[in-house]
Amino acid sequence: MTALLEVERVSIQFGGLKAVENVSFTAEKGQVTSIIGPNGAGKTTLFNAITRNVRIREGSIRLNGREISHLTPLEITGRGIRRTFQNGGLFGQLTAIENILVGLHTEIHSSFLGTLLHGREARAQERAAIARAKELLAEFEIDAPENIPVGQLSGGDQRLIEIARAWCTEAQLLMLDEPAVGLSPPVRSRVLDAIRGIAVNKGVAVLMIEHTMEMVLKGSDKIIVLNGGKLLASGSPAEIREDRTVAEAYLGYV
Ligand SMILES: Nc1ncnc2c1ncn2[C@@H]1O[C@H](COP(=O)(O)OP(=O)(O)O)[C@@H](O)[C@H]1O
Ligand SMILES: [Mg+2]
DSSP: OOOSEEEEEEEEEETTEEEEEEEEEEEOTTOEEEEEOSTTSSHHHHHHHHTTSSOOSEEEEEETTEEOTTSOHHHHHHTTEEEOOTTOOOOTTSBHHHHHHHHHGGGOOOOHHHHHHTHHHHHHHHHHHHHHHHHHHHHTTOOOOTTSBGGGSOHHHHHHHHHHHHHTTTOSEEEEESTTTTOOHHHHHHHHHHHHHHHHHHOOEEEEEOOOHHHHHHHOSEEEEEETTEEEEEEOHHHHHHOHHHIIIIISOO
16 A cells, blocks of 8 residues: 655755755654654755755655655645644734634635625634634643633643644644654653544544654654664664664664
8 A cells, every 4th residue: 555655765955965865754644653863864854845845856755646746835735734843833922713713714715705795604614613723622632711822821732732723624644843842741742642643543644753762662653763864764663762773873872
């Protein structure tokens, strides 16, 4: 069976810098695939290539067996690929529901003329979107009082709102760039559980960049290790734990 996402022999260059070199891996439905590696390993660049924020120099990126490396970022979204960014992207002054509505807006199709002609329909759509936003908050067990700006919520709740917002339009491939960075261990586990829930219960392929080895070993089906833009190893958590090259180059123990 073809994997949902196939990255094959991808290279990305910035001027003279080879940020990603000849990297191949796949991501499957219903699984969490994690990308780890030290700072500057090329993890975010690889994400940017998949969402077409950067251009690949060589190789192929396929979704459901179809090449997507030539599409525009908007077309990538249209294919059901969603992502969060490394440095967040919530509107701190808006409430949780308002933030999620921003994510849902692509689903609200009423044009300005349509709004004038069919005001009732537009209002019904808005009510449905608000109901969906509330449903998502409940599903992710996010404790967000209705009138509180998200900037005042806990770090864990903010991270979950970001993930819920990215997921809300029912992605096939959900890409999360360091979703647990800066969180305390118990909050990290809570975020990880929510991420696993999306993969396992919804059959979504989750591709996650993460620094914390312990979190990756626990919460992934497959781990891709990058170092200096190159693929150092890939395999199950058990395989990565046993891998001598990874132990030497990345984990700092032998
Ligand atoms: N837009 C860009 N222009 C030039 N160099 C970049 C750009 N984006 C990333 N890089 C460089 O590519 C390398 C990989 O960066 P990045 O993918 O952000 O690493 P990681 O996410 O693994 O920490 C780094 O040396 C970084 O400085
Ligand atoms: Mg990064």
